[in-house]
Amino acid sequence: MTGRIERRFAELKQKGRAALVTFVTAGDPDYETSLKIIKGLPRAGADIIEFGMPFTDPMADGPAIQAAGLRALHSGQTMKKTLKLVREFRAGDKETPVVLMGYYNPIYVYGVDRFLKDAKAAGVDGLIVVDLPPEEDDELCLPAIAADINFIRLATPTTDDNRAPAVFRNTSGFVYYVSVLGITGTKAPDIKSVGKNVNRLRKHTSLPIAVGFGVKTAVQARAIAKNADGVVVGSALVSAIKDSLTKAGKPSPKTVKAVHLLVSDIARGVRS
Amino acid sequence: MTTAQVNSYRTGPDEKGLFGIYGGRFVAETLMPLILELEQAYKDAKADPSFQAELDSFLEHYVGRPSPLYFAERLTEHLGGAKIYFKRDELNHTGAHKINNVMGQILLARRMGKKRIIAETGAGQHGVATATACARFGLECIVYMGSVDIERQKPNVFRMKLLGAEVVPALSGSRTLKDALNEALRDWVANVEDTFYCIGTVAGPHPYPEMVRDFQSVIGVETKRQMLAREGRLPDSLVAAIGGGSNAMGLFHPFLDDKEVEIIGVEAAGLGLRTKKHAASITGGRPGILHGNRTYLLMDDDGQITEGHSISAGLDYPGIGPEHSWLHDMKRVQYVAATDKEALAAFQLCCKLEGIIPALEPSHALAHVMKIAPMRPKDHLMVMNLCGRGDKDIFTVADILGVKL
Numbered sequence: 001m002t003g004r005i006e007r008r009f010a011e012l013k014q015k016g017r018a019a020l021v022t023f024v025t026a027g028d029p030d031y032e033t034s035l036k037i038i039k040g041l042p043r044a045g046a047d048i049i050e051f052g053m054p055f056t057d058p059m060a061d062g063p064a065i066q067a068a069g070l071r072a073l074h075s076g077q078t079m080k081k082t083l084k085l086v087r088e089f090r091a092g093d094k095e096t097p098v099v100l101m102g103y104y105n106p107i108y109v110y111g112v113d114r115f116l117k118d119a120k121a122a123g124v125d126g127l128i129v130v131d132l133p134p135e136e137d138d139e140l141c142l143p144a145i146a147a148d149i150n151f152i153r154l155a156t157p158t159t160d161d162n163r164a165p166a167v168f169r170n171t172s173g174f175v176y177y178v179s180v181l182g183i184t185g186t187k188a189p190d191i192k193s194v195g196k197n198v199n200r201l202r203k204h205t206s207l208p209i210a211v212g213f214g215v216k217t218a219v220q221a222r223a224i225a226k227n228a229d230g231v232v233v234g235s236a237l238v239s240a241i242k243d244s245l246t247k248a249g250k251p252s253p254k255t256v257k258a259v260h261l262l263v264s265d266i267a268r269g270v271r272s
Numbered sequence: 273m274t275t276a277q278v279n280s281y282r283t284g285p286d287e288k289g290l291f292g293i294y295g296g297r298f299v300a301e302t303l304m305p306l307i308l309e310l311e312q313a314y315k316d317a318k319a320d321p322s323f324q325a326e327l328d329s330f331l332e333h334y335v336g337r338p339s340p341l342y343f344a345e346r347l348t349e350h351l352g353g354a355k356i357y358f359k360r361d362e363l364n365h366t367g368a369h370k371i372n373n374v375m376g377q378i379l380l381a382r383r384m385g386k387k388r389i390i391a392e393t394g395a396g397q398h399g400v401a402t403a404t405a406c407a408r409f410g411l412e413c414i415v416y417m418g419s420v421d422i423e424r425q426k427p428n429v430f431r432m433k434l435l436g437a438e439v440v441p442a443l444s445g446s447r448t449l450k451d452a453l454n455e456a457l458r459d460w461v462a463n464v465e466d467t468f469y470c471i472g473t474v475a476g477p478h479p480y481p482e483m484v485r486d487f488q489s490v491i492g493v494e495t496k497r498q499m500l501a502r503e504g505r506l507p508d509s510l511v512a513a514i515g516g517g518s519n520a521m522g523l524f525h526p527f528l529d530d531k532e533v534e535i536i537g538v539e540a541a542g543l544g545l546r547t548k549k550h551a552a553s554i555t556g557g558r559p560g561i562l563h564g565n566r567t568y569l570l571m572d573d574d575g576q577i578t579e580g581h582s583i584s585a586g587l588d589y590p591g592i593g594p595e596h597s598w599l600h601d602m603k604r605v606q607y608v609a610a611t612d613k614e615a616l617a618a619f620q621l622c623c624k625l626e627g628i629i630p631a632l633e634p635s636h637a638l639a640h641v642m643k644i645a646p647m648r649p650k651d652h653l654m655v656m657n658l659c660g661r662g663d664k665d666i667f668t669v670a671d672i673l674g675v676k677l
Contacts, residue, residue: 056445056577057562059457060300066444078574104298105561109575131298131561135288156302158464163305181302182462 004097004125005150005173008047009208009229018225020045020270021210022263023101023234025052025068026085027077028241033251034072037241037259038089042096044260045267048210048230049089050128053082053102060130062185064235067242071249079110083122090123099126099152099173104140112140116147126150126173134166141170150174155201155209157181157193164204174208174230177201179215185235189214195227218269225270233266281528281604284595289478289565292601294594297477299564302461311479313384318486323379330375331490334408335365337372339491341498341655346625354648356641357507358658359495359523362630368660369491369519370401370472376487378405381468388412388463391470392456394421394449394515395585396428397631397660398472403437413437416455418448424585428664446579449589453563473516474593477564481593488522495655496526503653509534509644512657513637514607515551515587517596519659528604537596538640540582541609551580553592554600554607567594583612583668584632586660610639618642619662619669631660632668 002010012019022041027034041049054069054077061069086098100119107115107129119127127144134141134153141151150173158181159167168175177198179189189211198209211224212232221231240262244255284291297307317323331337340363344356361369381389389411393399399415406413415432419441422429432439445451453476460469474484499507510527512520514537527533542550550556553568560569562577570578570590580588599605610618618638622630630638637656645654662669670677 055575057450057454059454059563060302060461062458063444070445073576103561105569105571105577106575108561108566109571109573130300131564133297133299133301133304135297135304154301156300158302158305160305167301178302181464183458186462 003150003173004095005048008097009174012047018228018270019047019210019230020221020267021048021050021212021230021232022046022237023050023052023232024237024241024259025054025065025072026082027054027072027075028068028238029071029245029249029251029255030075031077031081031085033255035085035088036256038085039092040256040260041263042093044263046096046263048097048099050099050101050232050234051082051086053079053100053106055103055106058103060183062183062235064185064239064242068238079106083118086122086124097125098123099128100124101128102130104129104131107140112143116144116149120147120149124149126152128152128154128176130154134169137170145170145172152176154178157197159201161200164201168205168207171207174210175201175205176232177209177211177228178213179211180213184213187214188220189224191223194224198227218266221266222269222272231270237262278602281599281602282525284598285478285482291595291598294567294597295478295481295565297564298561298566299477300461302464306460306464307477314380314479314483317380317383323383327376327379330379331372335371335375336363337490338494338498339363341495341502344626347622350625351642351645353650354645354652354654355650356645357499357653357655359491359655361491361519361657361659362661366397366401366404367663368397368401368631369488369522370398371404372490372522373472373484373487373518374398374401374405374470377468377470377483378409378411381411381470382409384468386466386468388414388467389470390414390416390456390459390467391472392416392449392452393472394418394452394589395664396421396425396432397586397664399437399439400428400431400435402470403432403435406437407435414459415439416442416452416459418442418446418452420447421449421452421585425664448579450577457563473518474521474595475516475563475565475567475591481565481595484518485521485525485595488518489525491519491522491657492524492526495523499653499655506530506533507653507655509536509652509654511536511538511637511641511654513538513587513633513659514592514596515540515589515633516591517593519657521593521595523655523657524605535605536640537605537607538636539607539609540580540584540587540636541611542581542583544611545609548578549581550609551582551588551590552609553590554596555609559597562591565594567591567597568600583615583672584636586631586633587636608640610636614639616669616672628658629662629666630658631662632665633660634658
């Protein structure tokens, strides 16, 4: 059976363009604003939506996404509320794929079986869990596949030809290629080497490959979209949220709009 | 967890890096190839007699091992029960047990051809030990330290700088040890080619818990030999303080299969286990996943990590080494806790009775010794790991006692 992610990539392939995958942290800067932001993302040009599940100790994330997680946690975001956010989004949008991204501990503490059941019911299509490499597939990857949720794997510049088969063995939906050695939102990707690595990985998988980490502008997005099936933008959106906040750190009337404007701009880059 | 009998408590971890359900390799994909490379390099080094010979030579001539097993006669008289011995790891070069592990890892880094060393530190002891070994071998050294800890531990920050290390403040999260660990992992992800991550305790992804344990086991191996020479038999009990748990694991591990030896780990109870201000991961936490391994952690109901608190900056880590978690579930080691107040009283008593200024970390172990030694018979042999000296803590203690230096 085909899921939303598979359908979305197939549609876009027919249209001959890459997907724009947008990342925002669930509950940043607060629940209500976050809901408004995500509800407007598809209209602004997002093809796939990633929600970060906030965590106190995000070891693969740079300062922008770390701060977004803490903003969300301080405003009272919990795993339950993140799933509720997906449910509310899904009530108004049956087709846009939703991927939850984060770290294992909040899922483990929620309970793996309970989490998969509630996530499926809420309308979650895929999971990206940064600290679960293939060596730990028994933990969540295999149960997620059994629950009919895509388990999307990160491939990195250190994923060489020896390691690639293990990385792609139990993955589905798409592959998230981390374009730089490092954490989110810091270095800018080197377009040439990204293209080379994406082509190298295609020898190991027939899944669509989306490229992320460090993509901030429409120009970068366009360049990457030439070689990839998707472009992920995260830190730039999260920074747009931060820049729109009042001095007290509260959402301003500009907050929701700032994110949507940036998404529209980058979407034009991906589609041109 | 069941407490089914096992033939040996010393065979872990398994090939997945697990001690029971604890441990593992919960890291980002970027780091996975590095961790596998490290595992192989450590396996090769372990099997190479020349590696162990080189390490032994540095431990003897540079670190100053073996450290004495000292009969604390006046403390024994004062408490009126068990015969108390101190394992004097505070006499090591750099003043704590941390250097045992650092020497091993730095020699391994050299073997692997790595030129850039990164480390995390809380109180600064592991940072100082790493900076020391890097100076000795001419390696670049970067130490991540929470900005809150940098403020609290100025003398150690200056020591590291004197030794040529760069001290980088961790400004994220709560800006203490756990955040320093996050920053070190972030550095490693960005510098995979030339960098060796020298972890300071028996935590982190496999193979670190095993490797650090092996390097620290010199403490227990010596203790066994020294006690047999002094008393003609094994000790009846071992007591050690636990933050991440490396000094305790080093003392305990060689004795785990000597089932007649009672083993006790002492966590930091801070202001008390009923308050939220403590750092007792086992007695006050539950299993979760952080920094590459599954272990007992301090966290809230939503799986968010909370802050540890202790008078001792070396103990306020919200986790504990995974092997300790397993030994707790298996009931082989008993885990208890001592408060800030009890540790401070033990600190003062040790200064006055034995002429030794202990670090606040082993003062927690001593606080427990003070509780149980009076109830044991006079022929009971008790060993406490005096894993660090207290010079670094005199400012903290003076502050609490209301003395202006």
